Amino acid sequence: MGQISVQRVGRALFWSLSLTLLVIVAVSAMAWWRMGLAKETLIETKSGAIKVETVAKKLHFPWGLAFLPDGRMLVTERPGQLRVVEQDGTLSEPVKGVPEVFAQGQGGLLGITLDPDFTSSKLIYFAYAEPGEDGPGTAVARAKLGDGRLDDVEVIFRQKPKVGGGLHLGGRVVFAPDGKLFVTLGERFKFDPAQDLSSHLGKIVRINSDGTVPDDNPFVGQEGKLPEIWSYGHRNVQGAAIHPVTGKLWENEFGPEGGDELNIPEAGKNYGWPVVSWGDHYDGKKIPKPPTHPEFADAINYWNPVISPSGMTFYTADTFPEWKGNLLIAGLSSEAIVRLTLDGEKVTGEERIPMGARIRDVVQGPDGAVYALVDDHNGKILRLTPASPRS
Numbered sequence: 001m002g003q004i005s006v007q008r009v010g011r012a013l014f015w016s017l018s019l020t021l022l023v024i025v026a027v028s029a030m031a032w033w034r035m036g037l038a039k040e041t042l043i044e045t046k047s048g049a050i051k052v053e054t055v056a057k058k059l060h061f062p063w064g065l066a067f068l069p070d071g072r073m074l075v076t077e078r079p080g081q082l083r084v085v086e087q088d089g090t091l092s093e094p095v096k097g098v099p100e101v102f103a104q105g106q107g108g109l110l111g112i113t114l115d116p117d118f119t120s121s122k123l124i125y126f127a128y129a130e131p132g133e134d135g136p137g138t139a140v141a142r143a144k145l146g147d148g149r150l151d152d153v154e155v156i157f158r159q160k161p162k163v164g165g166g167l168h169l170g171g172r173v174v175f176a177p178d179g180k181l182f183v184t185l186g187e188r189f190k191f192d193p194a195q196d197l198s199s200h201l202g203k204i205v206r207i208n209s210d211g212t213v214p215d216d217n218p219f220v221g222q223e224g225k226l227p228e229i230w231s232y233g234h235r236n237v238q239g240a241a242i243h244p245v246t247g248k249l250w251e252n253e254f255g256p257e258g259g260d261e262l263n264i265p266e267a268g269k270n271y272g273w274p275v276v277s278w279g280d281h282y283d284g285k286k287i288p289k290p291p292t293h294p295e296f297a298d299a300i301n302y303w304n305p306v307i308s309p310s311g312m313t314f315y316t317a318d319t320f321p322e323w324k325g326n327l328l329i330a331g332l333s334s335e336a337i338v339r340l341t342l343d344g345e346k347v348t349g350e351e352r353i354p355m356g357a358r359i360r361d362v363v364q365g366p367d368g369a370v371y372a373l374v375d376d377h378n379g380k381i382l383r384l385t386p387a388s389p390r391s
């Protein structure tokens, strides 16, 4: 009797200890697993701590990000792949049907945007460096987004002329509220063509969504001038966004040694490159400053030293109430999201949100969070939210 009792107690003790151990192992395994997946970090900013989560990784030099209506993301990778990213971060296989790209230097598959009427048309628009006999040129294609493939791919714009070298290809595409498409270009590191209206180098162009030229473009019908041109005298324009209140195009562009710019390009105006700049040539040669040529339109903000600005977006959501109406700029060499406060068309303040990585694009998500692309061979999509809800 006594012996049975001792055996029973022993067995019960053994099982309860085993169960406790099992629970402990399971709970810590789950915690480790969670930590590994979420990889949250906190960054202190002027408006409180923000949480940065890695939404997706293993993207190869991601360049442009556009949200689909169902919350999935379309991401271009500069070497030439287009991927659909699920909300849980799963990357699709490369979408089939993307044209061949010139993937050298700054060239490759670049900016992307959805048709304003995407829900019914399924059309997407993307810029890329198109290979050619004389070198690459920035082109824009539109296509229907199918299941894992593009259909009816049509090139609707080609930069003229194509020239050698893989630098200063611009590459952002944005729709204005009137349905016109702005395409930002660069001067291909060739300088003077930015002032030549018979060339697309160093221009911002404005086209209809089928690639035809709007009748009200500033140089339509003028001898020797390309009708797609909206504004000129630009160096390398990689960032563009439409102001949410005025509907005007804003752009940022790389300066040389110093002098990155923020402009509000207006029809037919000359933005000065390479005649004037707030920076100087890389070899130290001075460039006259913009006030020496008041006939040109000048930047509303410039940076010395440079930030290396790429994609940008106006923040309009409520998730970061204190950022509402601000302009967020993706910074490459600055490894930051540059947040500008504005009063109308004046910049009133700047904060650099240190990201510790080259940021290629910054986009507002449908959830009001800020999404950023890390420019790297193991590129990431980051999601920024307040560390604690703002009151």
Ligand SMILES: [Ca+2]
Binding pocket: 233, 261, 271, 272, 273, 276, 277, 297, 298, 299
């Ligand atoms: Ca300028």
